[in-house]
Amino acid sequence: MGKDLLGEVYSPSDFRHQGHQLIDKLADHLEESLKGENSKVIDWKIPVEEHKFWKRFFKEGDPDDFLERMLEHTIHIHHPKYMGHQISPAAPITGLSGLLSAFMNNGMGIYEMGAAPTAMERVVTDMLCSTVGYPEGANGFLTSGGTLANLTALLSARKNKASHDVWNEGTKTNLAVMVSEEAHYCIDRAVRIMGLGENGIIKIPTNADFSIRTDKLEEAYQQAKENGLEVFAIVGSAPATATGIHDNLESLARFAQENGLWFHVDAAHGGGAFFSEKYKHLLSGAAMSDSVVIDGHKMMMMPGITTALLFRDGTNSHTTFRQKADYLLEASREEDWYNLAKRTFECTKHMMSLHWYMLLKQYGPVIFDTFVSTLYDLGHQFADLIDQHPDFELAVRPMTNILCFRYRDKNHDEEALNRINQKIRQQILEEGTFYIVQTKLRGKHYLRTTIMNPFTTAEHFRGLLENIKQKAEQLSPRN
Ligand SMILES: Cc1ncc(COP(=O)(O)O)c(C=O)c1O
Structure with a gap:
């Protein structure tokens, strides 16, 4: 009985049949959505009603109807009247890479649990580093979302710039980060997760156009020092989430250099513009940063979630997490770029490099x-x-x-x-x-x-x- 059930679950012919049906259905859905004529973008219901519907469907629904109902009850990102949050209408090829990743399910923590996607990750992040304008020796990795990537970058910044070894000794001084008041809330959250508290985030006011007031940086920095804070990083938004307005990254880079601070650029939304001949000027100054975050699932046509975290000095991408997990990681003096769990927050992560690699291989950076x-x-x-x-x-x-x-x-x-x-x-x-x-x-x-x-x-x-x-x-x- 158990064997029969497991045999059914893993049946190649069922998988083939259901897979073909699914792709056919999604292709129809894509065609309909892109036309955007009669269909709704969203069939919104209050949460209690939605819950009731799926509770009932769980008991009584016909499994053959599942996909149809699912499509009816979800928001249609491929619809041209979808103009809401910063989520990509996934390029169909990345729907396929998503399926491939889910099905092959390589764990990615150590090299042999994802040899090909690990190597692809290196190819893609090396290419991103050079597109950003970082020098030789830069490198990075892919991680699960802009929020996690920004936290990871700030942990690297702290490791590199703080006056003591917080990772091993705990916080001994009042550390702080400077950032625009318009920055995405995940920067505030990262600072609090790092144990720096409310005083650990110094919010700089903005100009009439909502970009950071660079004329206020010096004053805020001196005030922070007088208040006994040790500022170790400054973050630029490229752009800020609410308004889509870019900070002046060149001024921020100069300020960071003059004061020995880590300069991090949150280009979760705007990082795709590094590839744009027409709009890359918006990111001018980012090449002088110590780290930059680019979301694949925002302006780069990929499904959620996949984020590149890139470091000007690649060695910083190896030192953030000093955690020992010797059963996983080779005791090697050489930086083993290919054992990703050593470098990323995640232990297991999905094979996200497939999205980037397959898109780029098929269509090129253009x-x-x-x-x-x-x-x-x-x-x-x-x-x-x-x-x-x-x-x-x-x-x-x-x-x-x-x-x-x-x-x-x-x-x-x-x-x-x-x-x-x-x-x-x-x-x-x-x-x-x-x-x-x-x-x-x-x-x-x-x-x-x-x-x-x-x-x-x-x-x-x-x-x-x-x-x-x-x-x-x-x-x-x-x-
Ligand atoms: C500028 C910026 N940074 C970070 C994030 C968070 O990224 P994620 O949703 O990938 O965690 C967002 C999301 O909107 C953002 O706009």
Whole structure:
């Protein structure tokens, strides 16, 4: 009986059959989503209802219906009216690399548990290092997401710059990191995980355009020293999540150099632009950093999650974690780049290098240039439409594909406008024709879009603005 069941679970012919069905279904879904005509981006339900549905399906649902229901009940990232969070519409080939990774399930912690993907990881990260502009001797690895990569980079920074060996001795001084107040919250979280507490993160105010105020760095640094803090790193956002605005990385690099600080660049979103002829200038100064983070699952067409963490001096990628796990790791003086668990936070990780390697092998690096440049161009096109529209205003002229804007009406005060924009976003979510998100900047409620689909057009932008306008007029009829 048990053997029969296991035989069924591992049946090659069932797998072949189900696999073909799945790919056929996903190809149909892709075709339908990309057309973006009648289908919704999201069929939103309140969590209690969604839970009820899947609880019932678990008991009574027909397994043959599973995929259809799953597709109906999930958000469609490949839809051109998806303009929400910074998640890639995965290139279909990376759906296949994802399947390959899940199925082959190499553990990746030590070399023999992932020989090919480990070597591919080296090929890909070496290429990324040279694209960033790092010198000979740079290297890095892939890890599970920007949050973990930023934490890992700050651990490396601390190991390298702190006045004592925190890893072995614990924290003896009040260590701190400087960063823009607009940085992604994972930097704040990393600092707290590292035990540095609230005082360990020095938030620098921003300019009118939401980029870090580099004229405030010196003052903040001196103040920190007077307060007994030992600053060991400064972080630049490339760009900041909420606004898509890049910090001035050249100024940050110079400041870090002058003060002997580690300079880390969080290019989780914007790192794909290293490949863009048109937009790589936004990252100017990043080549002077000590470390940089680039998410594959944001602007590089890959599924979640895969992040490159790159180090200007490759030896720093070997020293972050001094943990001994001798049963896994060779006792070798030579830095064994190929035993990845020694260098990354994870022990087991998925074979994420397959996504990068297969995309690059199939289409070449130009694919990243094309994708990023197309999306940033679309961001600017949408900004022009908003600018020209009398009923909307931008929070700031975008640098990338992230835009914050709001409906405005001079008959309403700020409080009413906040309420109206908030309601508009909720109605859009519940309607499901478009998907956008929201953010609060300096007390004002903005609608936020990230143009993630290269097949989104000006027609879709106009449709969205019209849709919002209609909602706004219903919420606040004009006399
Ligand atoms: C600038 C920035 N850094 C870090 C992160 C976190 O990355 P992840 O979601 O891969 O953990 C994000 C996510 O939006 C981000 O925009």
